Amino acid sequence: MSEVIKEKSMLLQKEMIAKNYDAITSKHETGRKVSSTFVPGNLNELLMCFGIVNNLPEINAIQNGMRKVSGNYIMEAEKHGHSEDVCTYVKADIGMMGKGNIAPNGKPFPDPDVLLLSYTGCYTFMKWFELLREQYKCPTLMLHVPYEGDGHSTKNMRDYIVKQLKEVIIPGLEQVSGVKFDIDRLREYLKNSAKAEDGLVWCLEQGKIKPSPIDAYFGGVYYIGPMFTAFRGTPESIVYYDELMKEVQARIDNKQGPVTPDGTPFNDQKYRLVVEGPPNWTNFREFWKMFYDEGAVVVASSYTKVGGMYDLGFRHDPDNPLESLADYCLGCYTNRNLPTRVDILAKYVEEYEADGLLINSIKSCNSFSAGQLMIMKEVEKRTGKPGAFVESDLVDPRYFSAANIKNRLESYFQMIEQKRRGTGKAA
């Protein structure tokens, strides 16, 4: 397979990522401190206030999945007593340690100085960092974000998070970094965040156009990159989203679809889908190809909301810095209850004029997956559009069955065709 054709925004992002890995692996030379944390509930602006470099183990697992080394890491972890049943991100991370802990730039990852356990939307996070703490014996700061079990956040939840930020997280980061917290510095970063968030939302919403100038799942994972990782709050992320907006606008002007890994614009869009669940990373391009080969474009997805639901109107707010960090954490997609997830997905199907909801159910991930069959039935019922269910895993190649997925997708597209014929609509 040829190299993915890179647009300018992609090259920019690549540079940013490379720079961040260099910042992580050079910590002994630069004296900078390194934190590990998670994508949902990522407090990047706060880490920046202390000059702490942000390393995200989930992203490392994805990188290792795409580079096809995660399988070995997972087996290494299983060899050391980690169950075959649990999340493969954790095992890919722990297995990587066992195999020298080499970063994508070829240099060894240094030990983290602090584990920022931003506990938002996923149970596994707690155990993951307890496991890392056992290994690294470094300070671990727990930020407990209550789950929106009744479909909304409450003042009590918000106050609890703010209190933890003030009394646990900030003092903890001050201690690790030796830098005094400056709330005005945080406000500046949050201003940048809000600006970049506008850009991301604009791009994602262009999925409403026909043909869609974006792919909100396979392309979407690139669009969210800077926002969800170590760059939210930086001026670079604003530059990135400006560039991305330009590219999307150019495609809209030319009535073009997103650029596929083959380097061609994907214009012949027969099916418009909403996708729920994370993608598979070990066979990412093969998975994507199954869609565009059949003419299916993803117009909206839930995975692009795990690091924040900006499309629902939330923006980081420099005037209420800590409160807005709390609201951000509370509102991440997997911290919302199932009825709310159904509402969101049904709304996407309607607003993005999709043909239906496809769920990629991930073996590893109870946070996403437990209840997805119910979600599918409910969204089908609400929208009258057919749903489909495929299964894979994030970074464990043993659970990617191309033939099964392809078959399911083909039947799904036939179902959509039938549905269209049934309602007298042209394809």
Add this chain to the structure above:
Amino acid sequence: MSSTAEITARCQALFEDLNFSAARAWKAKAPGRKVIGFLPVYVPLEMIHAAGCLPLGIFGGGDQMEVIHGDAYYQSYICRIPRSTIELGVTGRLDFVDGMIFPFVCDVIRNLSGIWKMMFPNVWSKFFDTPQNFDPSIGGTYYVQELQELREGLETLTGRKISDDDIRRSIKLYNENRRLVREVYAFRAREPWRAPTSEVYLLMRAGLMMEVEEHNQMLRDYLDAAAREDRPKRDNVRVAIYGSFCEQPPLNLIKSVEMAGCYVVEDDYALVNRFLTEDVPTDGDPLEALALAYLKYSVETSCKYVPKEEDKGRFHVEAVRKCGAEGVIYATPSFCDPALLDRPMITHRLADAGIPYIAFKYAENSGQMQPIREQAGTFADSLKLWS
């Protein structure tokens, strides 16, 4: 005066009755009575009791119920308890239950709370998120308010106020319950041949389906009867069982471990009545008292964060020492992330403390006991050799 066999038979009947006839009868006894179901691991049952409701433990469907509908809701790689709980719901076995509380355990039960809201919109349901910050001024303040919201939810459901004194009275009864439960556990640890775990387990499970006052009496009766009766002491080893706090092993598995030559002298089966390890004060603000007890005096288990690395697994090691167990069986439901993610950390600590262990997985409907009997038997033999 009842014998242990009589008490156990009554408990077993309650345990096996998946139509929950006793709870139905309780409800029918007086107009306006409400039953509140709760899932593992921990719910402050005092609050439900103070509201005048019956707390009803919902611990899945065990190995006697055929799951037909529930499997359509869950992928093969998710544990059994949510699917059998759904089965209980869709087959009408819980149609008399007025409210459901889903405490924080893991993302499966968390998400099940949302499924319940969609499937049974007329049943009051609550996701109950306990704090992971154990500082009274932070996690405590949050928890007191969560308890207050729980109180208000129950008040709306029942249409009657819950006073502080109501809660204090309930705390008193549950303190008594916890004391008696601890006594039964201590008795079993001393003389396990006189209180086999298959009995103790049923005694505890039945207690989650009846009024606490009645259970307290039952615990006293059992202790009296067990002390009275002579039973043969076997040459068994003493083990602790961990990892079984949520989806429950089938009764056959619990018996198989004993039959394989292990006296179970400590366990985390259906942990709710041992979750708080000390009495909750009955003076002062009752919500604060419940909150503080949770923060300061509750067991270490997988759904709770352990703030300090050096404390991880300490609870298990100390409990093993206290009850004189010679080894640990870490028995977890298949696909149980909490127990399985914790397993390497807990077993490392056991190993550091020189405590031998084995691990296996089960499902609530596991039928094949032979492999488990063999594993437990081999473990028992090896413990005998080492000691």
